[in-house]
């Protein structure tokens with residue numbers, strides 16, 4: 154790893170015994186106690202539900218400063234990348250560690266185009282799903298099914314064919330997402346076109362149909378690029394950890410990504426973007442837009458209601474992605490001439506959160522999911538597809554994290570310990 158510095162030892166003293174545990178810091182001066190010898194030396198383990206204080210790896214990929222609201226991919230600030238790059242360049246950066254030059258960009262773009270089709274046998278998978286099937290279920294099934302069509306990629310050494318692996322997943326899962334939408338509305342599927350770039354191709358597959366000669370709006374395509382960049386990676390989040398856990402057992406990349414899609418589906422994780430819109434719609438339908446009542450419910454410990462799109466395990470300040478997403482939402486709606494009462498409500502709700510001590514004391518701010526759904530909605534993407542959009546954006550981050558795990562010299566199969574609190578030995582005859 155690029156920036157590790159040894160800082161000597163921490164002493165742990167308990168029950169008349171002391172042990173020395175090494176302390177080191179990373180390139181951004183984050184510090185860790187290396188407890189790998191703890192159980193052998195003391196018989197004890199650490200206890201940290203949800204891994205709030207536990208580092209699973211050293212990583213060169215993404216840096217987050219939760220207190221300062223900083224997010225960088227391979228050292229580049231998210232605002233600079235979102236403003237100046239195409240999504241496929243950021244995907245390349247995350248996997249390879251450097252932005253592509255013109256030749257590499259062209260080659261990667263050609264890979265994406267040549268791998269954009271699904272095998273025709275896979276196209277028929279969609280016929281078996283009910284129209285109301287949630288597209289995250291379909292996407293996860295398509296991801297793992299790709300491994301049955303391309304078994305050769307399981308055997309190749311990790312770095313070999315990496316651009317094939319990345320482009321197959323990035324391109325084919327984008328196609329599968331559009332196919333699942335078309336199937337859900339009973340429209341004929343639309344095949345990818347070699348002449349279109351990544352985001353334009355997706356929009357065309359989603360919205361072209363035989364009677365509506367749709368052409369992707371450049372404003373929408375630019376916004377989609379930016380949204381996918383905002384979602385591209387987020388270090389050791391829940392779904393990335395699942396991808397790595399599955400991969401640590403030696404499972405192939407497609408199976409690992411399929412598991413990550415399922416983890417992301419959860420409403421506490423990527424599923425929040427869909428639940429934000431449903432929450433805003435319910436506030437209007439059931440509470441006549443009464444923000445005060447919603448805030449009281451969110452603070453009431455007896456009420457299971459949670460403000461979706463608010464709070465974060467790492468950000469204890471405003472999520473930098475949410476800042477970009479909020480401004481982009483306002484810009485895109487203005488350019489498209491769309492006015493959405495849900496955006497007005499979202500901004501009113503945000504003001505109420507930022508003004509309330511309950512949220513300030515717990516460092517609860519809007520996160521990436523608070524505004525992104527409103528922009529997808531203005532693009533015409535249905536609510537149940539919002540988490541699919543999150544997944545498409547996150548694919549390069551999952552792949553980069555999976556590759557780093559597979560190449561980590563300290564890497565081992567993931568297997569946390571526990572403290573048993575159940576019945577001690579008893580007999581069926583007792």
Ligand code: SDX
Pocket residue numbers: 203386387389390391420421422423425451452458459460461462463464465466467515517520521522
């Ligand atoms: C993502 O990890 C990542 O990087 C994820 C992600 C990525 O890019 O991969 O950033 C994407 O998942 C964003 C988060 C999307 N989820 C939501 O918006 C769902 C709503 N948020 C919460 O459920 C919650 O904030 C989490 C799940 C995001 C974080 O949960 P934690 O870190 O386990 O915090 P917690 O549940 O222990 O809450 C701490 C306190 C509690 O109150 P007290 O018991 O201390 O009194 O804050 C309260 C919670 O009740 N709280 C909330 C709240 N979130 C936390 N209260 C009301 N509404 C909320 N949304």
